[in-house]
Amino acid sequence: MLSAVATEIPMPLAKSKVALVARPAPRVQRVMRIETPAQKTGAEASAEELMSAVAERRDRAAFVRLFELFGPRVKAYLMRQGADRASAEDLVQDVMLTVWHRAVQFDRNKATFSTWVFTIARNRRIDSLRRANRPEIDPEDPALVREPDDPADQVVDAAERSKHLHAAVAQLPVEQERLLRLAYFEDKSHSVIAEELALPLGTVKSRLRLAMTKLRAALETLE
Amino acid sequence: MTPQHHPGDDLLIAYAAGSQDEPVALVVATHLALCPRCRKEVERLEALGGVLLEEQEAEPLAEKSLEQALARLDEAAPDEPAQPSRQLARRSAEVDPVVPRPLRDYLGDGLDQLDWTAFRGLEKVELLPEFPSFRTRLMRIKSGTAMPTHTHDGSELTLVLAGGFSDESGHFVRGDVAEADPSVNHQPVADPGEDCLCLAVTDAPLRLTGPFGRLLNPFLRI
Known part of the structure; x- marks a missing residue:
């Protein structure tokens, strides 16, 4: 590759x-x-x-x-x-x-x-x-719920975040990284991915969750 | 108060990746309108999508690709937003404080104008019939009413819009998402005081398991 x-x-x-x-x-x-x-x-x-x-x-x-x-x-x-x-x-x-x-x-x-x-x-x-x-929120919708300290409004350094994510993805165990790429790039539901990998759906979900926990930790220092 | 029960990471990832079917994406997106935390989370997941796109191997473009694009730069911009391939019932102009976008746009003239059918303390409207492998319903459960005990062949995703309900897994109020998989056999009970309005998507028909439920099952598909 x-x-x-x-x-x-x-x-x-x-x-x-x-x-x-x-x-x-x-x-x-x-x-x-x-x-x-x-x-x-x-x-x-x-x-x-x-x-x-x-x-x-x-x-x-x-x-x-x-x-x-x-x-x-x-x-x-x-x-x-x-x-x-x-x-x-x-x-x-x-x-x-x-x-x-x-x-x-x-x-x-x-x-x-x-x-x-x-x-x-x-x-x-x-x-x-x-x-x-594609159902999406409307940021101008008066019915949109905001907090005074809305995490969605916090300014982040997008370039810095991207750098952290590159590094964190590289450090994921290979099976989690592979799954993440499948989840993003193949237009397939997680159950179909599970079937193709001959894994229980629960394993697919828990691997994705584990990957996210690590990526989140990598971003924590930043945000 | 912001929601306490959020969609799982796998649902948020599938939403950011765009790999969900529209009914499920509608539940997630409507939750996002009510949940600043998950909006933030999806923003991160989209950043991850950008990172993965950068790492993606390149597929060489056709020889004339760039030339064609440059020749089209002076064309007028297409209408914005791009026309959806399937028109929604109606883009609602009225703001309903209970129902945020995007769900509001699927309801046409608003809650009261919908074609509700009622059965024993439960009113429902079917949405998105064009996705027959899902059942997408808006439900109004009379305050204090217990739903029939049921389990699922597939998974069920429920977003509370007003009122609340409780089942074995917890108490759910506005903005909360309850996920139930085939292993869950539950009997949701609506909170007293206010009718519970929720959006529910199942990817397979429910099986009623209580004594009455079993009897009713062939006739009643809640």
Whole structure:
């Protein structure tokens, strides 16, 4: 998987890689080995900075970089979710055009660019591959229950959180990590996953719970 | 007071991953509207989705992919939000303090206008009939009423919107989510004082187990 990342980088990205790796990567274990898009953009601009350029100046060059960095990963995500090659291509276009059109809605204080793209790709997939609605809260709904000290309103450093999560995922026992990836990337219920792995559903649930307990602990120092 | 009974991690993960069917996602999302803690939790889980996406192996794009996207940048933005593939009954304009979004949008003209059917202290409305492997119901249980003892072939997820109920596993009030799996044989009893309004989703029909329940079972599907 690791070497595949390097060999499967689309050409424009591979060419610019020399410039990109110039920045020392002060990261942990797994992240040292896997070059994430966030790191690759590091030398010139983070994905979040590129996004600001798109939002503020309609900067096409910045958009091209984001497309090159995230398009192939969004495509891989969609194909694992059951899209064939052609519809995955179409959906990548949709997702990246949504990024362009909704650029001003991106709030780097709330999420990293990769998180934002993940949610856009997820919702497009549900809409298009499942033909279903995604029920979501309306943050403006007067009926939404808030606390004076609403944890959902707390400001977090999204980039810092993402760094902690990368490190914490790398430290999960392999069966928990594997399950987490299955749960996120295969469009399957936990009972179907359990069946396929020949595990009791309870084991699948408890492994996911264990993984979450560890990830939560890793974020605690931060929030 | 904010909810004390939350959906399990597996439900929140499936919600963030987008792998749930709509009826289950509706229960989770409506709970989120009532629960700041779980909103925070889902925000973290979406951050995890971003992290996993970054670590995802790349799938090379078609040669013309970027070119095509650039050619479309000047097109007008599509209507926002994107049209859902299946229209909801109606997007409600009225704010109902009891029923938050997203559930409110599934109810059309509001609670009183729904097609309630009543049976022994229990009123119910079927929602989301387009998902036949689930039974999605809004239920109003008269205060102080006991439901028939029942168990499940699948799992049952209940979100309380008003009033409350108790069963062997605890006391549930507004915002709380009760999860019951096939091993649970329970008899929920609505709190006195106020009717209990809840949203319940089962992924298989209930089996009634009390003496009357067994008798009624072939005729009554609660």
